[in-house]
Amino acid sequence: MATSTPQATFLDANEIVINMGPQHPSTHGVLRVILKLDGEKVMGTECIIGYLHRGVEKIAENRTYVQFAPYVDRMDYVAAVSNGLGYCEAIEKLLNAEAPPRARYVRTILTELNRISSHLLWLGTHALDLGAITPLFYTFREREEILKIFENYCGARLTTHAFRIGGLQYETYDGFEEQVKAFCDYFPPKVDEYETLLTGNRIWLERTKGVGILKADEAIDMCVTGPVLRASGVKWDLRKAKPYAAYAELDFDIPTGPNGDTFDRYFVRMEEMRQSIRIVRQAVAKIPEGPIMGKVPKIMKPPVGEIYHSIEAPKGELGYYVVSDGSTQPYRVRVRPPCFINLQALDRMCRGHLVADVVAIIGTIDIVLGEVDR
Amino acid sequence: MPEEKPPVVPKPGEAPAAPAAATSAAKAAPEAKAHPEKPAAVAPSGPVGEPWTGEIVEALHKTFPEIAIQAFTYLTQNYLIIPRESVVPVAMFLKTELHFNLLADLTAADYPKREKRFEVVYQLYSFSRNERLRVKAPVGEQESIESVIPVWSGADWMEREVYDMFGIRFEHHPNMKRILLPDEWEGYPLRKDYGILQQDERWVRENLHIESGQ
Numbered sequence: 001m002a003t004s005t006p007q008a009t010f011l012d013a014n015e016i017v018i019n020m021g022p023q024h025p026s027t028h029g030v031l032r033v034i035l036k037l038d039g040e041k042v043m044g045t046e047c048i049i050g051y052l053h054r055g056v057e058k059i060a061e062n063r064t065y066v067q068f069a070p071y072v073d074r075m076d077y078v079a080a081v082s083n084g085l086g087y088c089e090a091i092e093k094l095l096n097a098e099a100p101p102r103a104r105y106v107r108t109i110l111t112e113l114n115r116i117s118s119h120l121l122w123l124g125t126h127a128l129d130l131g132a133i134t135p136l137f138y139t140f141r142e143r144e145e146i147l148k149i150f151e152n153y154c155g156a157r158l159t160t161h162a163f164r165i166g167g168l169q170y171e172t173y174d175g176f177e178e179q180v181k182a183f184c185d186y187f188p189p190k191v192d193e194y195e196t197l198l199t200g201n202r203i204w205l206e207r208t209k210g211v212g213i214l215k216a217d218e219a220i221d222m223c224v225t226g227p228v229l230r231a232s233g234v235k236w237d238l239r240k241a242k243p244y245a246a247y248a249e250l251d252f253d254i255p256t257g258p259n260g261d262t263f264d265r266y267f268v269r270m271e272e273m274r275q276s277i278r279i280v281r282q283a284v285a286k287i288p289e290g291p292i293m294g295k296v297p298k299i300m301k302p303p304v305g306e307i308y309h310s311i312e313a314p315k316g317e318l319g320y321y322v323v324s325d326g327s328t329q330p331y332r333v334r335v336r337p338p339c340f341i342n343l344q345a346l347d348r349m350c351r352g353h354l355v356a357d358v359v360a361i362i363g364t365i366d367i368v369l370g371e372v373d374r
Numbered sequence: 375m376p377e378e379k380p381p382v383v384p385k386p387g388e389a390p391a392a393p394a395a396a397t398s399a400a401k402a403a404p405e406a407k408a409h410p411e412k413p414a415a416v417a418p419s420g421p422v423g424e425p426w427t428g429e430i431v432e433a434l435h436k437t438f439p440e441i442a443i444q445a446f447t448y449l450t451q452n453y454l455i456i457p458r459e460s461v462v463p464v465a466m467f468l469k470t471e472l473h474f475n476l477l478a479d480l481t482a483a484d485y486p487k488r489e490k491r492f493e494v495v496y497q498l499y500s501f502s503r504n505e506r507l508r509v510k511a512p513v514g515e516q517e518s519i520e521s522v523i524p525v526w527s528g529a530d531w532m533e534r535e536v537y538d539m540f541g542i543r544f545e546h547h548p549n550m551k552r553i554l555l556p557d558e559w560e561g562y563p564l565r566k567d568y569g570i571l572q573q574d575e576r577w578v579r580e581n582l583h584i585e586s587g588q
Contacts, residue, residue, distance in 0.1 A: 050554035223477050223528030305448050336479040344531045
């Protein structure tokens with residue numbers, strides 16, 4: 001029986017193609033990744049996206065500027081406040097209007113709280129993907145406090161539509177400053193708690209150090225932005241490079257990482273949470289009095305022209321390219337999605353790693369499929 | 375007791391505010407008014423900008439004397455309009471000599487009234503200069519444009535999305551396939567002549583074998 005050579009079966013093939021399907025607990029949404037494996041080593045990946053494509057850019061051409069604002073929350077639904085900030089600021093630029101100082105400060109505070117809540121969700125789910133179940137509960141407990149602030153401010157927790165073109169619609173509620181200050185005191189020890197759980201943990205270090213290395217020049221070549229770029233060593237943050245809202249008047253640092261691996265991206269985001277608390281503390285102490293809505297026309301008809309405005313969203317550079325034809329509806333709205341562009345780097349980061357590292361790398365890029373697909 | 379008709383979603387241009395009722399007529403009317411036709415044959419109609427001069431423009435004119443590069447600025451944002459054949463050499467020059475090393479965005483827009491219908495738009499950023507630049511290249515309906523993947527490899531998916539949404543082919547792209555829509559989708563949604571009603575009618579006819587009631 002053993003004299004004849006056994007028939008070659010597909011199990012003998014050198015490369016196996018496996019589908020990490022759109023329904024998968026670790027792909028953070030409906031993302032399909034086709035993995036080419038040699039045993040357990042990844043030879044190549046291919047991402048199939050578009051399962052959550054809703055045609056937001058086409059919808060924008062059929063809504064007025066004000067009507068389109070709630071749609072932008074739904075793209076990166078985890079960081080809806082940032083999306084709204086980018087859109088409102090882009091249209092304000094197009095209208096040559098400016099939000100008053102009080103509005104800019106409140107916008108900064110809410111956007112930074114949103115950055116913290118987005119990073120908390122990222123941390124909880126990323127740790128969960130790698131097997132650490134406890135951080136999820138801790139981060140969601142903190143996230144509840146932030147969502148309570150959002151709910152008290154604008155009535156919604158997730159898709160907030162907090163800002164309006166020209167400023168804010170709602171004045172801050174009674175107790176806003178106290179609640180935000182209380183959160184600023186409550187939160188920093190919690191970040192230390194997460195660090196004690198994860199940073200020195202041998203299992204965490206084994207799973208994240210050296211995994212998914214993206215060097216700085218590769219990252220710039222792949223147009224990656226945000227914490228992924230900063231972890232690769234490029235000290236660049238749009239809040240410092242091209243300040244918007246109230247960031248020019250506030251003092252904060254930009255964390256970077258030396259190697260560009262998963263651990264550095266984790267470290268950069270943890271530090272960003274601490275820096276965000278620093279920003280919020282300063283901003284809350286100096287909110288100026290004054291109006292909350294600038295001078296914008298009731299019927300918005302920006303002059304014929306175009307604008308590209310981008311902000312530092314928690315995921316990267318979120319840009320809006322808006323072309324106006326002088327009517328009440330935009331002619332073209334293009335959203336520059338940071339997650340979509342960062343996800344391109346997945347292939348380069350995964351090569352040579354094991355299948356389990358693919359999960360770590362998808363988590364570390366911090367994708368939200370609503371933004372990848374729009 | 376409904377006082378007003380609920381707004382029908384597919385009809386473009388309908389807004390609830392009464393003063394905007396003027397735009398609830400066919401959308402083509404306000405658009406035709408709002409695209410001022412510039413007298414110069416080369417300058418495309420659309421966004422209006424003031425001419426922009428400076429060291430970058432001079433460096434470009436010096437290096438590429440035979441290419442018609444127009445430079446404008448609008449609301450302090452500078453942009454160049456270059457012919458589609460020269461995209462890769464100009465992009466390589468901008469990246470290597472003028473240090474615009476980050477391609478922030480690659481997208482397109484459809485201006486059906488123009489001679490060259492599409493405009494592929496590149497948003498560039500330079501870390502060392504902390505400066506943004508927009509580069510626009512008009513592309514006609516059946517024409518294709520060279521892929522800038524050799525210059526910035528992150529242009530890959532962005533070009534696939536432009537192909538998916540507009541139908542503009544990028545030459546020498548390693549994987550020119552649809553990215554957001556299913557591979558067998560017909561039509562290019564972000565073109566101005568692509569109606570949502572038409573999409574619904576086709577789907578209903580093919581899958582349910584009845585006429586759509588819209």
